[in-house]
Amino acid sequence: MADSFEQWPADIAFGLLGDLIGYAIRRAQIGIYKDFDASVTGLTPPLFAALILIDANPGINQSRLGQVMGVNRAAMMALLDRLSALKLVRRVPSPSDKRANVLQLTALGQKCRAEASAEVRAHDARIARNLTTAELKTLRRLLKKF
Amino acid sequence: MADSFEQWPADIAFGLLGDLIGYAIRRAQIGIYKDFDASVTGLTPPLFAALILIDANPGINQSRLGQVMGVNRAAMMALLDRLSALKLVRRVPSPSDKRANVLQLTALGQKCRAEASAEVRAHDARIARNLTTAELKTLRRLLKKF
DNA sequence: TATTGTTATACTCTATAACTATA
DNA sequence: TATAGTTATAGAGTATAACAATA
Incomplete structure (x- = not known):
């Protein structure tokens, strides 16, 4: 093909x-x-990663999420604008810092995260189908050295 | 930081x-x-990869290079248009197929490839600095399983 | 002074769809 | 019919530079 x-x-x-x-x-x-x-239908890898990270880190703000994902604030803005337009993520004014927004998943965002997670698990199992559990463990250990 | x-x-x-x-x-x-x-100054990873592949595979055409790099013909066009504007790559009508172009590095392209290669070798050695030769061999073997 | 969010802008990467010339 | 190159178009990802509000 x-x-x-x-x-x-x-x-x-x-x-x-x-x-x-x-x-x-x-x-x-x-x-x-x-x-x-x-x-995975409807989500790109960075969008999916953002959904997971926002869900797993309550109270995280835009700048910190950008640092974690390896992109700058302007790039993070574009990504969040997209998630926001899809009604998956909400920006909430931080109670402790008037400059910052706290990020939250909407109810739809939670649903989307859960459904995409199942698809992503299946995807990850498929790409790793030729590796044993021991090989995956080794690979993970070696990748941390970069 | x-x-x-x-x-x-x-x-x-x-x-x-x-x-x-x-x-x-x-x-x-x-x-x-x-x-x-x-x-690496002046070249992105895909541009550098294209220079190496064109140099190492005399007579390769645009479509085949796209397949090898994992992008479609239109994306390959954009990449080659850029390399062409930089005067690094030349499209030469294929003698055996009037539809096809054969890709060649210009003299400047050869120079650029050689200089960038040195920078990329240093870069690759730096990112791999925490891995032993044996670990690199293992990693390479495991990555081929995807 | 430094940081957070924001906007404007631009460039790279990639894809789909349609066209033409040739195989 | 299928393939090689091409063009038009679009969207995602990312960056720099500037600004206002707040720390």
């Missing part, structure tokens, strides 16, 4: 790329993202 | 995300991309 992604096609020379651990991680990621998009 | 990315902040609850191997790979990637951007 022309649209299936082949991780390391045998007929292609990768040159320096074949030596780079960063590129090996990137190639794994390409396939994982394609499976995520095909598996 | 407010601008340094912390991979798994201890004060943050990751909920389901902490169980997903796909998210563990994604978090490693975030830091790696930030280091790449800070290390």
Whole structure:
């Protein structure tokens, strides 16, 4: 099939790329993202991550969430504007800091988070289907070293 | 520092995300991309990958390069238009197929590829500094299973 | 002075859909 | 019919630079 992604096609020379651990991680990621998009309806990976993090960290504000996700405040704004337009997330004025907003999931946001979580669990199990439990544990340990 | 990315902040609850191997790979990637951007001047990761692949695979055409990189033809066009505007890549009519273009690096493209390669090697060594040779070998083997 | 949220702006990455020339 | 390149268009993700309100 022309649209299936082949991780390391045998007929292609990768040159320096074949030596780079960063590129090996990137190639794994390409396939994982394609499976995520095909598996999870209506949410992108960053949107899903934001829903989980907001739910798991009551009282978190925009700037802190941006730091955690590795993006700056302006990028976080765009992401939250989208979640807000989808009626999944609410900005609530912080009681302790008049500059800040506290982020909360709406009832719809909770429902969406729960439904997407099931799809994402299935997706993650599918991409990891060729690894044993021990291999997954090793992989997780090694990835923490970056 | 407010601008340094912390991979798994201890004060943050990751909920389901902490169980997903796909998210563990994604978090490693975030830091790696930030280091790449800070290390390599003038080229993004996809642009650099394209330069290497074009150089290592003489006679490759646009569609095939897109397949290898995991993007469709239209996305490949945009990427090649940029490399072309930078005078790094040339489209040459294929002698064997009048529909196709063969991709070639210009002299400037060769120079840019060589200089960026040195920067990227240093970048890759830096991000992998906490892993042993054996660990890198294991990681590479496990990543191929996705 | 530093931080939070915000807006304006711009660039990169990627996709879909439709067209043309050729296979 | 199918494929290679192309164009138009759109949306997501991300960044910099500036500003007002608050800490």
